[in-house]
Amino acid sequence: MWETLSLSSVDKEMMQRIREKSILQAQESAKEAMEAKASARREDQKYTLNVMMKIEEEERKRIEDMKENERIKATKELETWKEHQRKAEEHKIIQREEKLYQQEKQIEEERKKLKHKGLTRNSISRNLATKGRNSEIIFFEKLKEDSIPAPRSVGNIKINFTPRVFPTALRESQVAAEEEWLHKQAEARRATNTDIPELCDLKEEEKNPEWLKDKGNKLFATENYLAAINAYNLAIRLNNKIPLLYLNRAACHLKLKNLHKAIEDSSKALELLTPPVADNANARMKAHVRRGTAFCQLELYVEGLQDYEAALKIDPSNKIVQNDAEKIRNIIQGTELKS
Numbered sequence: 001m002w003e004t005l006s007l008s009s010v011d012k013e014m015m016q017r018i019r020e021k022s023i024l025q026a027q028e029s030a031k032e033a034m035e036a037k038a039s040a041r042r043e044d045q046k047y048t049l050n051v052m053m054k055i056e057e058e059e060r061k062r063i064e065d066m067k068e069n070e071r072i073k074a075t076k077e078l079e080t081w082k083e084h085q086r087k088a089e090e091h092k093i094i095q096r097e098e099k100l101y102q103q104e105k106q107i108e109e110e111r112k113k114l115k116h117k118g119l120t121r122n123s124i125s126r127n128l129a130t131k132g133r134n135s136e137i138i139f140f141e142k143l144k145e146d147s148i149p150a151p152r153s154v155g156n157i158k159i160n161f162t163p164r165v166f167p168t169a170l171r172e173s174q175v176a177a178e179e180e181w182l183h184k185q186a187e188a189r190r191a192t193n194t195d196i197p198e199l200c201d202l203k204e205e206e207k208n209p210e211w212l213k214d215k216g217n218k219l220f221a222t223e224n225y226l227a228a229i230n231a232y233n234l235a236i237r238l239n240n241k242i243p244l245l246y247l248n249r250a251a252c253h254l255k256l257k258n259l260h261k262a263i264e265d266s267s268k269a270l271e272l273l274t275p276p277v278a279d280n281a282n283a284r285m286k287a288h289v290r291r292g293t294a295f296c297q298l299e300l301y302v303e304g305l306q307d308y309e310a311a312l313k314i315d316p317s318n319k320i321v322q323n324d325a326e327k328i329r330n331i332i333q334g335t336e337l338k339s
Helices: 013-118 121-147 172-192 211-221 225-238 243-255 261-271 279-299 301-314 319-338
Strands: none
Touching: 172 225, 211 225, 211 243, 225 243, 243 279, 261 279, 279 301, 279 319, 301 319
């Protein structure tokens, strides 16, 4: 049994050093254990990779062996067929030669018979020669006809292929990747709304929402507010997640006194400008100011003052917004005094 849980001869600094040393040893042990685990994991991965490569190599070799065996088998069958054809041709030639020999023998016997009957040598020779030539001509014509094969019959084979989007052949290992790619392409087409009729006459670079936004800004600078609204409208149809498009269109509606539309666009811009961070602070302030201006022009001064106060919370040092907010307060106070 220990009498105490601490050493009486060791001061606090010594205890601190011992504790720090123990912590360092524990950290080193943990680090070594992590490195050992990582090394074992790498070895396992390396071993797995080697096994997979070996399996793939064996499979590839097996397929190549099968192809080679099929090729050898086909070659042997072709050679056997050629040998059979050659023997058949030789047999036919032998039969023809035997037939010719029998014909010549018959001619010779007839010649002898005619000689014994007392025919003249010239008439006999002429008749035999004529008959022999005719026989030879008939034989060779028949031989020629037998050697020429019959013409092949003509036919058409109709082949139907499965329609594919990709130019390459279908591979079972690539089916999932191809389907994912087609799904992404369909999503992209739906996102960009490429079937909008107004896009047919535009160039490819003019179908970019950012390009249309810049175009609308230039038209706004030249006070062509209707054309600027059209540019912003088309950009929003292409991508309705850009808050600056709604914010700029709200400014155009304010210029044209479309106050309700200005309030709607400012509210939509504030919805998209989330979460509120420093990067979108200026845009949020403009949205509050433009909505507040539209409320004030509709004589809804209380709602307008709320938006101006929200803008001041974002940018308390903006003198113009401070002065406008003060004017709205005076108008509200004057209205209350009159009432």
